[in-house]
Amino acid sequence: MTPTQIAALIVAGAFVLLVVLLAIPLVKLGRTLDEATVAIRKAHENTDPIFTGANSTLTHVNTQLERVDGITANAKTVSGNVSALSSLFTATLGGPLVKTAAFSYGVSKALRARRKRKEEPWGKHSRRKGGRK
Template identity: 85%
Template sequence: MSAGQIAALIAAGAFVLLVLLLAIPLLKLGRTLDEATIAIRKAHENSDPILVGANETITHVNTQLERVDGITANAQAVSGNVSALSSVFTATLGGPLVKTAALSYGVSKAIRARRKAKGEVDGKHSRRRNRGSGRS
């Protein structure tokens, strides 16, 4: 055997060793991909009931939202009716009520002013009488 043939045998052995060393990670990667495929398949099989349940839940939520929309529309109608009623009340009773309140305030103020004026006049006369009667 010549030196070239020995070098070729060493290179061939090194190449076989390199192939074996690279084959181990490739086999492990293949097993990992098989396990990932199995996990994805199981997740897909288990996702059907979840998706059906989610679909039913969304349908139920949509039904409830339609009811809430109806309730909101009714509440809006009631609010409009209350607003109109308060406007009618203000227009029909608000003006006369304000006028009545103003009149009663004015009358009570006039009565107080008259009593005060009458009290001062009576007080002056009574003081004069007391002075005069006290001297006699």
């Protein structure tokens, strides 16, 4: 064997060793990709029930929101009716009622003052300065 052939054998052995050393990580990487493919497939199979449940939940939420919209509209109508009723009450009965209340307050105050004068004839509200004799 010539030195060139020996060098070629060494280079060939080194190349085989390099291929074997690179083959091990490639085999491991292939197994990892297979596991990732299986995991993605399982995740894809399990998404149908999740999406179905989410879809039914959204349908239920939309139904409830429609009910809330109806309730809100009814509450708005009721508040408008109450506002109109209070305005009508104020316009029709408010003025006379306030006048009646003021009149009755004035009458009761006058009656109290009169009773007080009758009970204390020589008090500060008396017109006589010397009192009765």
